Amino acid sequence: MYIPTLDDMLAAHERIKPYVHRTPVLTSSFLNELTGADLFFKCENFQKAAAFKVRGASNAVFGLTEEQAKHGVATHSSGNHALSLSYAAGQRGIPCHVVMPHTAPQAKKDAVIGYGGMITECEPSTSSRETVFAEVQERTGADFVHPYNDPRVIAGQGTCSRELLEQVRDLDAVIAPIGGGGMISGTCLTLSNLAPGVKIYAAEPEQADDAARSFRAGHIIADDAPVTVADGLKVPLKELTWHFVSNHVTDILTASEQEIIDAMRLIWARMKIVMEPSSAVPLATILKNRDVFAGKRVGVIVTGGNVDLDKLPWMNS
Template identity: 75%
Template sequence: MKDTAMYIPTYEDMLAAHQRIAPHIHRTPVRQSAYLNELTGAQLFFKCENFQEPGAFKVRGATNAVFGLDAAQAAKGVATHSSGNHASCLSYAAMLRSIPCNVVMPRTAPQAKKDTVRRYGGKITECEPSTTSREETFARVQAETGGDFVHPYNDPRVIAGQGTCAKEFVEQTDGLDCVLAPIGGGGMISGTCLTLSTLAPETRIIAAEPEQADDAYRSFKAGYIIADDAPKTIADGLLVPLKDLTWHFVSNHVSDILTASDPEIIDAMKLIWKHLRVVMEPSSAVPLATILKNPETFRGKRVGIVLTGGNVDLDRLPWTI
């Protein structure tokens, strides 16, 4: 992997990432629900990345970055900023390699995600819940630690790692008409684009986003990146804007971006909990919410959905707040 944030990862990078991370991640299962198929009029296939050990797909990209470091840089450790799942997954990967991990997290991040970071040995520095505060605090932490910056999504190593999920998804299903994943900064969607554009170019890629944090949707319609500094939505994992690398994949390979309101996201989350019987967080429910909102788009189709994470605060479930 070339050492530049502007390097656009390739399909070969994804294949190398899959070989590198295979000993350290789960090949997560694909689940179906007869009830949800009947409700939507589509065949839905759920790729359960919430079953990864740290509870989220981001372990793929984080592990690829950590185990791709040379010995000299690994000794200095890694550093990042994240609302939770990337912080947890990078801490987990760093723990596996026995190197330091420093993370900057919004003070409003769910306690469950902070607890997970600390359980894996990550050191947390809190910031205000805005992109500006996050990046300013991180610059100070990285200067103090010298850790390799593993960006939550705008990093070719991370995107290549996330692309391994789509590779498995294709291998586990007998062809999909479209694949949906949530979009915040765009790491999962970019990895999906990276893989499917080569492995299954006929499969449409659709991103799903909260209405209350719809900067990717507005960017997609405008043709350039529009960034919100401090959006608010129940889908706390989708609060960050697109960056140059992820915008490259979104603008070139995504077929559409659909949005759903917070109440619609919560309703979809309850349906998944009840009928798939799996624990997943609000961000993971956004794709199903958009399918329920746009049934004509998906009726009769074979639809893949990435359940991106399951790190939810059980004491503050969204339907109880």
């Protein structure tokens, strides 16, 4: 297992610059007052493909040799990695094969197709996803770019925190959502090297809390098919992301479904930005654990903005 290094992250940042945005950092005096903390929202919902995952996907795609790239790339993903890899592959002019659960938001399926990706559907479980993917890869010979358990992807995701450190001085903590752990691993990679005093928190839905339970148990506990409004956070940790989580994360905090929906609505209403439920989990956990963050300067990574506007979660809550 190759563990990506600081040099890998720095090389990734140079490699992907032509294909990604340097996203803005926004603040809200209302949310600062509400939480008692100074919050700095790193808005990856404004990223290409509306998600941070385009960083890791672009690093993987543009790091391939011509020989490696000739059969294209393939992955399995519930959405944002799928559309990000489709975007990056389209930029390079190579095919992209994606296995997606049939329950994935239509907005994300449409984006994959719009970027030229080819979708094969599977059941909404990790086991089905991996079985169907093995068939697709066998058929196509494409290079597998795992959504998160891939050193190229983690190095790419680490570029987000590098920008945040350049944009905001003297952070006390950074918090990001955790599913499979690609973003949090990239955050750990960058901060442990460039700002080792900054605490790293991960935020997770109570109904998909396998990372939190893994963290407390000291080994990976994987759920096969959790049900949560935060559709981007349903996948389990893998060996590479577990390495970063177990060595560098300060704590993993959880929020209920209603707390996630309330936080998402609050940000839409107060900051006027579109973020998906997975991106609202960090604010939900900050509101729930005010004592942990009060008086601190906290970077909050808003991971994506791919929302099905016909199915907003508060319509049924």
